[in-house]
Ligand SMILES: Nc1ncnc2c1ncn2[C@@H]1O[C@H](COP(=O)(O)OP(=O)(O)OP(=O)(O)O)[C@@H](O)[C@H]1O
């Protein structure tokens with residue numbers, strides 16, 4: 136099977152998103168699609184699978200002009216799309232999610248549950264995944280859900296599988312496993328369109344790569360013939376230099392100190408401090424409990440033991456409002472569910488934690504709010520038509536910047552960033568790093584949870600490693616290596632690093 | 635570093651966005667078309683006296699619907715407003731009949747409405763009851779309480795009907811305009827400011843858009859929720875006072891199914907039942923649409939049986955158009 140997209144154009148209202156994109160993929164190859172946040176990658180795929188109509192151009196399938204009426208139609212023709220944000224029904228079981236809209240029925244029109252269960256197991260085992268198909272899908276890790284998504288594609292006999300940032304939330308192991316599966320399927324003649332912001336992955340898995348910028352496809356390469364530098368240049372339109380800016384931190388007094396924080400069955404005896412101007416990274420495997428620790432500090436979830444001190448004073452935080460009052464900010468890892476109000480404007484989203492500071496004579500001061508949000512949007516170079524568009528209309532990476540803008544704007548002195556660059560392109564990553572530096576220069580203390588080891592090593596001053604709810608070590612970043620951090624993250628304790 | 639600002643200003647050429655226009659101005663356009671239509675069929679409609687009459691009829695539903703707008707914006711619903719109206723109306727009436735000063739009686743009546751609404755809020759915010767179920771239960775309880783309190787009989791009396799202030803609320807005129815219209819206008823103004831110009835309003839939208847995200851951003855979601863149901867109860871009580879004054883008596887079955895008209899006004903005005911989207915201006919228009927339909931069909935002599943069918947169809951059409959314009 137061969138899909139050719141020729142000169143595709145698309146505008147949302149007055150916002151021209153695609154202005155002539157060419158892209159080709161065929162059976163048995165992995166073709167990567169790269170580009171900055173908002174370049175139009177997801178939009179292009181939505182056009183291919185018929186979710187959006189195009190304004191111009193042509194789609195050829197095996198040489199025939201084709202137009203899919205929607206995702207289901209595309210699926211029937213062997214094209215399956217695994218979305219950037221998975222849309223599972225978390226309370227429903229794995230089987231029920233897999234067979235949603237494709238239920239197998241017996242002759243009375245009732246669902247044949249045994250058969251569905253059998254098939255679900257069959258396709259999952261093909262991927263080497265042992266998953267209890269009767270469990271609610273929400274109880275499984277994102278990596279597992281991804282696996283299920285692929286099994287679903289196999290079930291529909293997909294000949295081309297589109298993966299939109301599949302690894303954004305996967306652990307190293309899960310990524311290795313995913314690539315194993317992709318290689319296997321490739322041998323069986325399945326073609327892949329692979330969208331990712333992670334360079335290493337492109338070179339590991341893709342045969343070809345196409346770069347998009349500002350709505351046009353810039354270049355197509357054989358992966359083996361191109362350098363990382365060239366790809367970055369094509370994407371951003373200029374050289375960006377190093378991935379990570381230099382850090383010249385000046386530490387002040389201890390901003391936040393946590394002593395012996397515990398919550399039964401979640402995390403135990405967590406102690407650490409972070410100083411003004413410092414970036415303390417939290418590393419560890421997914422599910423190690425890093426997010427849970429931070430949620431507890433921020434007052435979303437409880438803890439049954441331990442102390443939290445701010446500027447040396449013990450504080451009792453029982454809710455996010457209290458945390459915000461103590462000038463703590465929290466960028467959650469899940470922007471769709473916890474970070475953004477998707478149907479609200481960028482302005483309303485950004486101003487929310489600071490709204491009480493914009494009252495004049497009892498009424499909100501819209502003029503000041505607009506200035507404030509426009510300044511932040513500019514500062515973070517958010518790609519949006521205006522501050523009045525809804526958050527839902529932004530690309531994934533730009534949504535992330537909006538969440539960041541909201542906490543930067545709230546004047547936090549301790550900023551907890553949970554996976555701050557997830558789904559963010561190289562150029563924007565660099566901007567976020569620069570911003571982190573700027574914040575620490577202004578004496579903000581930053582706690583950064585990140586599953587991206589190079590990022591942890593590149594951007595932090597100290598690294599706290601969490602394994603199964605416990606801190607197995609706090610190390611100085613200068614003396615840390617990928618290996619030493621991984622050892623701690625998998626439970627091995629290195630001599631002399633224990634704090 | 636070159637500053638690559640992507641936040642473009644709004645002075646770009648603006649092509650006409652039909653969908654946006656419909657979702658914003660649709661209800662107003664519908665109202666204008668309706669008014670033209672009714673006037674063509676029955677020229678008497680446009681007479682000032684009839685229009686004032688129409689506005690006065692609308693005022694009770696509008697006041698309730700303004701409060702309901704807040705509730706629906708949070709993704710909730712308040713089915714108990716009709717019962718709150720009846721109970722507070724009856725209590726206020728009995729206080730007046732027993733000779734209490736009108737000012738005090740009205741105050742107690744309003745306060746009681748607020749407390750009943752607050753009760754709904756506690757059940758929903760702290761009891762974590764689904765708004766539909768919680769207010770369905772309190773609707774029944776408050777209605778029952780009204781029957782117990784009134785013994786099933788209307789409350790009326792000379793002391794009540796001689797009270798100037800009380801009479802003024804529902805039957806009075808100011809500059810030739812019925813007082814309920816002024817009340818509606820003042821309430822609209824206050825709630826408009828509250829919704830669109832205060833932090834409370836912003837928090838209401840945030841709560842309806844994504845409760846968890848609002849909570850993490852520091853919104854006291856429970857307290858906001860409680861206040862919103864309190865407002866709704868307060869508005870129902872105010873409507874109850876106007877109605878009791880209009881009728882010069884408190885009926886135990888007053889306000890039955892008023893919640894439906896209020897919800898209809900909110901939805902006709904373009905507020906999404908899913909929460910987070912909508913405007914109080916829309917609710918005003920929605921209430922006027924319903925009022926114009928009622929008034930127009932009465933003028934045209936259409937039987938009340940058919941009126942119900944027409945009203946239902948109009949709501950359906952409005953919702954279908956709204957779905958069209960907000961999807962994709
Ligand atoms: N439904 C929509 N309505 C209006 N604008 C949209 C809509 N969907 C996408 N856009 C705009 O189209 C542009 C491209 O978005 P798209 O999601 O395709 O980017 P992307 O390349 O996938 O980015 P990312 O890497 O951040 O996921 C963005 O500027 C976005 O704001």
Ligand SMILES: [Mg+2]
Nearest residue numbers: 176177219531
């Ligand atoms: Mg995307």
